[in-house]
Amino acid sequence: ARRIVRVRIEHLGPVPYLFLGIAAVRAVGARGEALAATGPTAPLALPPRWVRVFRDATAEVYENPDALPRAWLVPEVVPLPDEAAVLEAIRTGRLPDGRAFDPRAVALLGGRDAASGRRWAADAGSRVEPRQLSANRIEVQVRAPAGGYLVLSEVGYPGWQAALDDAPVRHDRVNYVLRGLPIPPGTHRVSMVFRPRSVLLGGVITLATGVVLI
Numbered sequence: 531a532r533r534i535v536r537v538r539i540e541h542l543g544p545v546p547y548l549f550l551g552i553a554a555v556r557a558v559g560a561r562g563e564a565l566a567a568t569g570p571t572a573p574l575a576l577p578p579r580w581v582r583v584f585r586d587a588t589a590e591v592y593e594n595p596d597a598l599p600r601a602w603l604v605p606e607v608v609p610l611p612d613e614a615a616v617l618e619a620i621r622t623g624r625l626p627d628g629r630a631f632d633p634r635a636v637a638l639l640g641g642r643d644a645a646s647g648r649r650w651a652a653d654a655g656s657r658v659e660p661r662q663l664s665a666n667r668i669e670v671q672v673r674a675p676a677g678g679y680l681v682l683s684e685v686g687y688p689g690w691q692a693a694l695d696d697a698p699v700r701h702d703r704v705n706y707v708l709r710g711l712p713i714p715p716g717t718h719r720v721s722m723v724f725r726p727r728s729v730l731l732g733g734v735i736t737l738a739t740g741v742v743l744i
């Protein structure tokens with residue numbers, strides 16, 4: 531049997547903002563021979579914004595200077611009919627009204643979240659400062675003199691609970707896979723804690739079992 535010692539993944543090419551594609555995967559053996567390959571074998575053709583920061587005989591590393599932060603404010607929420615419409619706008623980089631989709635300026639909500647569409651006045655004094663970023667808890671300090679919509683570059687997985695200044699609030703699935711919530715004018719602390727129902731239910735069952743055994 532031949533052993534795979536290295537796998538090479540190539541970028542698909544220019545795609546809008548949030549998604550990267552894979553064009554080719556190659557498996558290379560211990561002596562450098564190709565064991566398997568899928569997709570085209572052409573050199574990488576990346577958008578100009580990607581800057582190569584490392585290269586050797588086996589790998590290349592590129593930096594995107596325009597990468598979005600872990601959390602940011604946008605002045606507009608655009609409602610769309612469903613999540614399929616959100617994904618299409620992201621995939622094409624174009625909103626239904628013809629405007630280009632810029633995730634720094636617009637958040638997309640679909641389906642039941644679509645009623646939340648609104649605009650805020652853009653304010654250069656708005657700031658988002660991360661205070662805690664861990665696997666189960668996220669906390670940011672938001673300064674929004676005119677208010678706005680906070681987008682967190684975190685997957686909108688069920689079980690996350692949001693709070694604004696320690697008061698529970700509802701958060702949305704935004705931009706198809708991320709999380710977000712509206713922020714009123716002023717300076718606020720936003721926190722998100724991962725508390726899935728399965729864990730809470732397991733704790734209740736464990737406690738009940740202990741009481742019965744006692």
